[in-house]
Amino acid sequence: MKQTTKKKTKKLKRYIPLYFMLIPGTIYLIINNYIPMAGLVLAFKKFNYQDGMWKSPWNGLKNFKFLFTGNDAMIIIRNTIGYNLVFIVFGTALAITVAILLNAVMSQRAKKAYQTLILIPYLISIVIVSYIGFAFMSQESGFLNKSVFTENPIQWYATPKLWPFILIFIHLWKNFGYNSIIYYATIIGIDPTLFEAAEIDGASKWQQILHITLPSLKTTIITLTLLSIGRIFYSDFGLFYQVPMNSGLLLDVTNTIDTYVYRALLTMNDVGRSSAAGFLQSILGFIIVWLTNQLVKKVDKDNALF
Amino acid sequence: MLKKKKFKSESVIVHLVLIVLCVICIVPFLLVFMSSITEEKTLLMNGYSFFPEAYSLYSYTYIFTGNGSTILHGYFVSFFITIVGTAASIVMTLLFAYPLSRKDLPARNIFAFFVFFTMLFRGGLVPSYMMWTQIFSIKNSYAALIIPNLLMNAFYIIMMRTYFSSTIPVELIEAAQIDGGTEGKILWKVIAPLSKPMIATLGFMTALGYWNDWMNGLYYVTKDSFYSIQNILNRMLMDIQYLTSAAATQMGNAAELAASLPSTGIRMSVAVVGLIPILVIYPFFQKYLIKGIMIGGVKG
Numbered sequence: 347m348k349q350t351t352k353k354k355t356k357k358l359k360r361y362i363p364l365y366f367m368l369i370p371g372t373i374y375l376i377i378n379n380y381i382p383m384a385g386l387v388l389a390f391k392k393f394n395y396q397d398g399m400w401k402s403p404w405n406g407l408k409n410f411k412f413l414f415t416g417n418d419a420m421i422i423i424r425n426t427i428g429y430n431l432v433f434i435v436f437g438t439a440l441a442i443t444v445a446i447l448l449n450a451v452m453s454q455r456a457k458k459a460y461q462t463l464i465l466i467p468y469l470i471s472i473v474i475v476s477y478i479g480f481a482f483m484s485q486e487s488g489f490l491n492k493s494v495f496t497e498n499p500i501q502w503y504a505t506p507k508l509w510p511f512i513l514i515f516i517h518l519w520k521n522f523g524y525n526s527i528i529y530y531a532t533i534i535g536i537d538p539t540l541f542e543a544a545e546i547d548g549a550s551k552w553q554q555i556l557h558i559t560l561p562s563l564k565t566t567i568i569t570l571t572l573l574s575i576g577r578i579f580y581s582d583f584g585l586f587y588q589v590p591m592n593s594g595l596l597l598d599v600t601n602t603i604d605t606y607v608y609r610a611l612l613t614m615n616d617v618g619r620s621s622a623a624g625f626l627q628s629i630l631g632f633i634i635v636w637l638t639n640q641l642v643k644k645v646d647k648d649n650a651l652f
Numbered sequence: 653m654l655k656k657k658k659f660k661s662e663s664v665i666v667h668l669v670l671i672v673l674c675v676i677c678i679v680p681f682l683l684v685f686m687s688s689i690t691e692e693k694t695l696l697m698n699g700y701s702f703f704p705e706a707y708s709l710y711s712y713t714y715i716f717t718g719n720g721s722t723i724l725h726g727y728f729v730s731f732f733i734t735i736v737g738t739a740a741s742i743v744m745t746l747l748f749a750y751p752l753s754r755k756d757l758p759a760r761n762i763f764a765f766f767v768f769f770t771m772l773f774r775g776g777l778v779p780s781y782m783m784w785t786q787i788f789s790i791k792n793s794y795a796a797l798i799i800p801n802l803l804m805n806a807f808y809i810i811m812m813r814t815y816f817s818s819t820i821p822v823e824l825i826e827a828a829q830i831d832g833g834t835e836g837k838i839l840w841k842v843i844a845p846l847s848k849p850m851i852a853t854l855g856f857m858t859a860l861g862y863w864n865d866w867m868n869g870l871y872y873v874t875k876d877s878f879y880s881i882q883n884i885l886n887r888m889l890m891d892i893q894y895l896t897s898a899a900a901t902q903m904g905n906a907a908e909l910a911a912s913l914p915s916t917g918i919r920m921s922v923a924v925v926g927l928i929p930i931l932v933i934y935p936f937f938q939k940y941l942i943k944g945i946m947i948g949g950v951k952g
Contacts, residue, residue, distance in 0.1 A: 378780075628776050
């Protein structure tokens with residue numbers, strides 16, 4: 347008995363250096379990720395800077411009541427979910443199309459060139475994207491007003507009805523390359539004998555895509571879609587804040603949960619409302635990630651997140 | 653013969669569509685670049701254009717000589733945080749991923765879940781902001797640009813761990829242990845050199861994250877001396893926006909701000925300057941990036 351415990355402690359001793367290696371990361375994650383989780387209690391507090399995060403007095407559900415007076419809450423939830431759904435549908439369709447096209451390219455050099463070029467928009471910061479947008483859409487000097495719509499220039503940053511299209515276009519432009527490569531990776535993993543057999547049976551390229559490629563992509567499509575649904579309460583802050591140049595006239599179609607939380611916190615200093623909106627985002631986000639993961643598990647165990 | 657011809661027309665369409673897509677990806681950058689080398693008066697008259705009537709490199713000389721020193725300083729800040737941040741991040745990721753990859757480590761699953769959970773549940777901006785500013789007083793420091801959110805990425809840890817456990821044979825680690833190697837030495841001398849492709853992939857993605865980050869600067873920095881190039885770009889854009897709204901409402905200091913604002917052409921050349929390092933480095937890391945997306949993309 348004594349011998350085995352001794353053996354055990356000796357065995358455990360061997361692992362001490364490994365546990366030491368885990369220390370920096372553990373500390374970082376506790377600070378960067380876990381303390382803010384606990385900080386979500388702020389949503390139920392009447393925050394003041396003197397008492398700080400933990401000692402400010404409780405406020406019941408008042409912050410939420412404030413959040414839901416007026417239209418803001420409805421608009422930001424509608425925009426966040428709405429844009430994400432459109433991004434998912436169009437993004438997936440575009441990415442699959444490009445992946446299939448890439449796979450049809452025979453020349454390795456051309457293939458590599460296409461892959462390299464379509465990834466470039468993915469590499470740049472959203473701030474630079476805003477400059478590109480500005481170069482096209484600026485009121486006084488934009489390319490569109492100066493060279494295309496010279497007769498009746500458009501006030502791009504003051505016309506809300508255009509922005510759903512602009513934002514969708516920019517999102518797709520920036521991200522389709524990345525997603526195409528994910529789907530392309532799945533396509534090149536398909537057993538080539540399937541295509542050879544189909545060829546012998548006289549199937550056209552189109553039939554091969556319909557009956558071999560798309561069915562093989564099914565799990566990837568489902569997994570990626572479910573994972574995107576898991577992030578449906580989150581939005582690309584820069585896309586909705588920076589690209590429309592923080593224009594107040596566009597808020598109806600550009601305000602999402604993330605931009606709302608930022609503005610409420612840092613420009614209006616309204617900790618109550620911003621923490622309430624943030625709380626809803628975190629909790630709803632968690633619930634939906636959990637639900638989608640249960641679904642992923644059913645579809646394809648290997649791709650489940652946890 | 654006929655079949656071959658049909659095949660050819662098909663592949664022409666494939667190339668055509670892909671070329672159009674590539675052009676759509678590239679052309680916007682061309683507009684920004686051409687605008688940055690357009691002469692200022694032409695710019696005011698004709699706006700941003702792909703084929704300007706007169707060229708000038710004035711805006712670049714402005715940036716790289718005395719007058720544009722804030723921009724140069726921002727460039728320095730960006731390089732500094734990218735290099736320090738990426739190095740620190742890689743070290744921390746290696747240190748965390750290696751023990752997690754050791755199947756014999758007791759309580760390994762607890763640590764794995766500890767990492768996973770951060771991907772599922774987030775505290776969000778408000779508590780994070782309060783913590784970093786109230787408890788750690790991080791405002792206006794290099795730490796504010798390096799530490800929050802960017803230093804460790806749960807997803808990269810998992811990718812690295814998976815790479816270790818799937819490509820490095822256990823026997824190799826055992827052999828190193830028998831030779832008397834400490835765990836630190838094994839990680840540094842055996843594991844890390846064998847994982848160069850993965851380190852290159854994650855290093856590039858982390859560096860990209862640092863170079864492109866403007867949110868930490870937006871939240872935690874108010875002093876010019878800690879503005880990265882992205883934050884300078886961001887502020888210039890916000891000033892333009894403020895100016896248009898101020899001009900619309902006839903506010904007093906609009907003219908003063910307008911005078912201090914970089915001219916139309918300089919804006920675009922700062923954007924080009926912010927872009928160039930990525931475009932220069934990208935070709936060297938392109939294959940790692942594509943590989944990284946292919947390996948990890950589904951969960952990314």
